[in-house]
Amino acid sequence: MTKPAFIAVDWGTSSFRLWLIGEDGNILAERRSGEGMTTAAQAGFANILQAHLDAISAPLDLPVIVCGMAGARQGWVEAGYIDTPTSLAAILTGAVVVPGQSRDVRILPGLAQRAKDAPDVMRGEETQLLGAIAADAKGEQIVCMPGTHSKWVRVVDGRVTGFSTFMTGELFDVITKHSILSHAVAGAADMPADTTAFEAALKAAFEKPQLVTNLMFTARSGQLLHGTTAAGAQALISGTLIGAEIAGALSSAGQGAAITLVASGRLQTLYEEAFRSLSLPYQTIDADAAVRRGLSAAAEAIWLKNESKS
Amino acid sequence: MTKPAFIAVDWGTSSFRLWLIGEDGNILAERRSGEGMTTAAQAGFANILQAHLDAISAPLDLPVIVCGMAGARQGWVEAGYIDTPTSLAAILTGAVVVPGQSRDVRILPGLAQRAKDAPDVMRGEETQLLGAIAADAKGEQIVCMPGTHSKWVRVVDGRVTGFSTFMTGELFDVITKHSILSHAVAGAADMPADTTAFEAALKAAFEKPQLVTNLMFTARSGQLLHGTTAAGAQALISGTLIGAEIAGALSSAGQGAAITLVASGRLQTLYEEAFRSLSLPYQTIDADAAVRRGLSAAAEAIWLKNESKS
Structure with a gap:
């Protein structure tokens, strides 16, 4: 049986998704609910997370990596933004530790484009992007992440040069x-x-x-x-x-x-x-797999960087 | 004292406006309320109209000309549409008599553009247009009527050639x-x-x-x-x-x-x-004055055509 390595959470405005990831990178358990930021701001982020961890009997010392609106100003703990242009790996350096928790819980920052005439923000999609784009990708890529607020991102040689929300x-x-x-x-x-x-x-x-x-x-x-x-x-x-x-x-x-x-x-x-x-030519990457891959890359960089990767 | 000649009513989705117009074309009395089609569909169109006529002691035999959503399918009596391209005067021929009323009440039709790739409708604005554009106007005019649903109309030599709702x-x-x-x-x-x-x-x-x-x-x-x-x-x-x-x-x-x-x-x-x-060069025509002028032109054409105009 594979040993659990960490917990990955995608915590959006209206949805909560959690995966227990094993040392081999596989999914050992999964939880999905409608307890997004809006619900959690009332019920308490720590309570909701704990209930889901209890439901899958997550080991007490397992760390948790979170992306999405839980890191917004109205969220759990504000995780700020990394400014564009930036390499995607830079978001790993901006992870914020949630204080007062019995386990190590960290929230990833979003991306901000501060141009006066085209200000823009994303929170959650940067982690999808990290999972969708190889860090050593060469050339120009246009990434479309449709949704409530669709994000279109221009990536050149693995760096985010700009993005737009529709x-x-x-x-x-x-x-x-x-x-x-x-x-x-x-x-x-x-x-x-x-x-x-x-x-x-x-x-x-x-x-x-x-x-x-x-x-x-x-x-x-x-x-x-x-x-x-x-x-x-x-x-x-x-x-x-x-x-x-x-x-x-x-x-x-x-x-x-x-x-x-x-x-x-x-x-x-x-x-x-x-x-x-x-x-228009396109290729598709599954959004669920991408966010999980992005969260896993972050967890590995933060907690497992001195260990051998799976 | 000027003798009253007719009643003009602009009956929109969410507003009701009534004017008592004298034989000299001047406004003798005015009523405004929020009893638009939405309210009237519940409370009854005839009741609301009668209450406003009573409030200004309108003579019993005075006819009433109505434009706007009162003529929609969900309105009082459906007044249909005149199809574009059309002369503006054609809407006068489409006025529908409201049955069962003690006085002569008529509702003006809307305009319809039936092109498969650009279907469009208006109801009320055609009467504004009739009041805003001289029937003998030469050349091309672009008319902008902003609102909940802004209407842009192209008029060439007094004929409506097409229009678009935004x-x-x-x-x-x-x-x-x-x-x-x-x-x-x-x-x-x-x-x-x-x-x-x-x-x-x-x-x-x-x-x-x-x-x-x-x-x-x-x-x-x-x-x-x-x-x-x-x-x-x-x-x-x-x-x-x-x-x-x-x-x-x-x-x-x-x-x-x-x-x-x-x-x-x-x-x-x-x-x-x-x-x-x-x-962009423009000229402005007051929307209230335009709809009143359009309703008056309709009333004159329907009831006063054999008499001398004011």
Whole structure:
């Protein structure tokens, strides 16, 4: 039986994921819950972590490495930011020890881009990035990490030169829940996805991103005039936002470099469909595996650097 | 004392405005309330109208001309749409009589653009347009009617050739209320407007509208990294959405024609500031006066066509 080496935690705004990692690098146990930063700020970060550690009978001396919103100002302990441009390995040096814990718990910092005209921040994605990009990678890479706030990162010779956040996921959420378009998408959850409508909207917004707030309204006018279905309206809103995101990201990053998509599940499917439709070459790295690899790299660098690596 | 000639009503989604118009065209009485379509669909359109008519002691035989969402499918009586391209005068022919009323009540239709790739609708703004544009106007005009759903209309020789809706006002509303940016703007209502931030965001989004969902996020990252104020964040979101709207509208309509802004109050100030910042020539027509003029033109065409006009 493999000996446990450390605990890896990805603690986001609305989700908590924990893995018990063995000395051979394999996953020995896993926990997932909705106890993200928002819940934890009320219930207590230490309590939630302890309950999950108890549930997997984690050895008392095992250290814990954490990334994500637990390190935000409103989180557990503020872990600050490493400024771009930077090597990804630099985030390891910024890990902050959570005081008053019986075991060694450390939170990784985020990345900050302090340019006056393009300030930007990430927290959690830098660890995914660390796991997705080989430290000795040569040349230019464009990394797309879709989500509530999609992050597009430009990496040159293993260094992060800049990044941009697009509010795609959150805008989709507030628009389909709180705007007049909520009526247009009512019932879409019970229908199969409309990939034709998604691709048409994606291409329209990619070609004319200046029309993004106009194209979304056609989800309503199309329903009034042409009987667009709820699934069609939902696909139209999603395709419009993603098309504009890709147009914007590539206008900043340049279209030359290959795209590395770091995603899982439904977002992986959507963005792969988007890149294929737009004939943009890409490779996919699983987001879950990437964040685990990033956390493991951090744990090894912090605690195991004098030992032989698995 | 001038004799009353008719009642003009602009009945929107969330507002009700009524004017008693005299034979000389002047306003003899006015009523304003928040009893828009949403309220009226519950309380009853006839009841609300009657209460306002009673409050100004309107003569029993006086006819009522209505524009706006009262004519929507979810409204009082559906008044349908006139299809573009169309002369503005054509909306007069589509007025629908409300059945079962003791007086003559008619609701004006909206406009529909049925193009498969750019379906669009308006309801209420067509009447503003009728009041803003002279029927015998020559050449091309671009009309901007900002609001919850901003409408940009291209008029050539007095005919509406096409139009586009931008969800600017509603997006500003749902984003500042329901997204993570709600924290960034908290307290902005108590601060003076930040016109410098508005103009900077406006120009950035006008020049790079493909970055609209990225630029908005800088309201948050700018607050985290540079201490942007709540008023600055609010101005940034507003400027970004309006800058993208103008870029999109002019990319469809062409930049040659002069812009006619039909607006009042705060929106008039914001859009005038936007056009000045972008060095776009414009003229302003008061939105209240325009809708009243449009309703009066309709009333005269329907009821007074055989009499001498005031």
